[in-house]
Amino acid sequence: DTGVSQDPRHKITKRGQNVTFRCDPISEHNRLYWYRQTLGQGPEFLTYFQNEAQLEKSRLLSDRFSAERPKGSFSTLEIQRTEQGDSAMYLCASSLVEGAGEQYFGPGTRLTVT
Amino acid sequence: LAKTTQPISMDSYEGQEVNITCSHNNIATNDYITWYQQFPSQGPRFIIQGYKTKVTNEVASLFIPADRKSSTLSLPRVSLSDTAVYYCLVGDMDTGFQKLVFGTGTRLLVSP
Numbered sequence: 303d304t305g306v307s308q309d310p311r312h313k314i315t316k317r318g319q320n321v322t323f324r325c326d327p328i329s330e331h332n333r334l335y336w337y338r339q340t341l342g343q344g345p346e347f348l349t350y351f352q353n354e355a356q357l358e359k360s361r362l363l364s365d366r367f368s369a370e371r372p373k374g375s376f377s378t379l380e381i382q383r384t385e386q387g388d389s390a391m392y393l394c395a396s397s398l399v400e401g402a403g404e405q406y407f408g409p410g411t412r413l414t415v416t
Numbered sequence: 417l418a419k420t421t422q423p424i425s426m427d428s429y430e431g432q433e434v435n436i437t438c439s440h441n442n443i444a445t446n447d448y449i450t451w452y453q454q455f456p457s458q459g460p461r462f463i464i465q466g467y468k469t470k471v472t473n474e475v476a477s478l479f480i481p482a483d484r485k486s487s488t489l490s491l492p493r494v495s496l497s498d499t500a501v502y503y504c505l506v507g508d509m510d511t512g513f514q515k516l517v518f519g520t521g522t523r524l525l526v527s528p
Contacts, residue, residue, distance in 0.1 A: 306459075335515065344503055344518025345460065358515065393459045395516075403450045403507055405516060407459025 304328060306408035308394050314414045315384055322380045323411045327396030334377050335405060336369055337393040338362065345393055351377060352399065384415045420504045425523040434491040436522050438504030441485050449480060449487045452503045454521070460503065464489070491524075499526045 307326045315321050327334045332353050337345035348367070349359045353374040363369075366384075371377040381388055391412050395405040421439040428434045440449065448467050452460040464471055466478040466487070477490040491498055501521040 337516075342520070344501075344521055345516070347515035347517065350515060360515075395459065403448055403465050403505075403509060403516075404462045407461065410457070410459055412457075 306394055306396050306406050308392075308408040308411050310411055311409060312412050312414075314416065317386060317415055318383055320380065320382045321384060321413065322378055323392055323394075323413075325377045325379070325394030325396075325408060327376070327394070328406055329375075331396035331398055331406070332374070333397045333399055333402060333405075334371055335395040335397070336377070336379050337395065339391040339393055339410070340389075348379075381413075384413075386415045389413055389415045420506055420519050422502075422504050422519065422522045424520065425525070427525050427527065428494055429527050430495055431493050434494050434498070434524060434526075436489045436491075436502055436504075436524070437486055438489070439486050440504070440506045443484050443506055444508065446508045447484075447506045448509045449478065449484075450505045450507065450516075451476070451478065451489045452505065452516075452518075454501045454503065460518070463502075494524075494526045496526050496528065498524065500524060 309324045335350040336348040339345040347360050348363050349369050351371040354371050366382045369379045391410040393410045395407040397405045450465040451463045453463050454460040464476050464478045468480050471478045479488045501523050503518050503521040
């Protein structure tokens with residue numbers, strides 16, 4: 303399968319713990335995006351990378367959130383000191399620069415903070 | 417970014433044609449219109465994109481009138497597997513469509 307993959311698919315953690323999610327984009331895609339989706343809502347943009355450079359961050363991305371794409375390939379999203387409000391589906395997507403309106407999404411990581 | 421408005425939900429039956437209309441009154445000259453489909457517990461999937469008139473692919477057709485203030489996604493002969501949430505998005509292709517801005521979408525329920 304050469305699509306976008308995310309790991310883990312599900313994560314249950316206790317409030318205050320740190321969690322890290324991984325995204326592996328489609329190999330030739332130089333853009334990588336993170337979104338968050340809560341029940342009944344559409345995905346909300348968090349941040350995106352072009353190659354290894356993080357070019358934009360949403361105001362939704364508080365200081366507890368950090369994303370990296372160290373070699374321009376896979377990316378990680380870390381949430382420190384998780385809160386119950388962080389419970390959501392975290393979606394990763396990738397695209398070519400030219401076709402950025404056409405983004406390929408992974409299956410998501412569902413985070414539950416208890 | 418142009419705001420989009422679409423119906424919250426629609427119901428249909430297998431074999432019927434479904435038309436979902438999206439309003440985007442403030443669409444800018446460089447904006448393109450894109451539709452995504454999302455099944456439960458999956459990420460969204462790109463369906464179709466257009467700028468004006470009509471675009472057709474193997475999945476759907478997209479109709480855009482001359483004033484571009486609305487667009488209609490047409491799904492021919494829907495099946496049960498077309499039950500999903502459909503999102504209409506508007507974005508500037510010239511600036512690379514850096515982020516997709518999703519609304520709450522239209523929940524389509526296809527019944528037997």
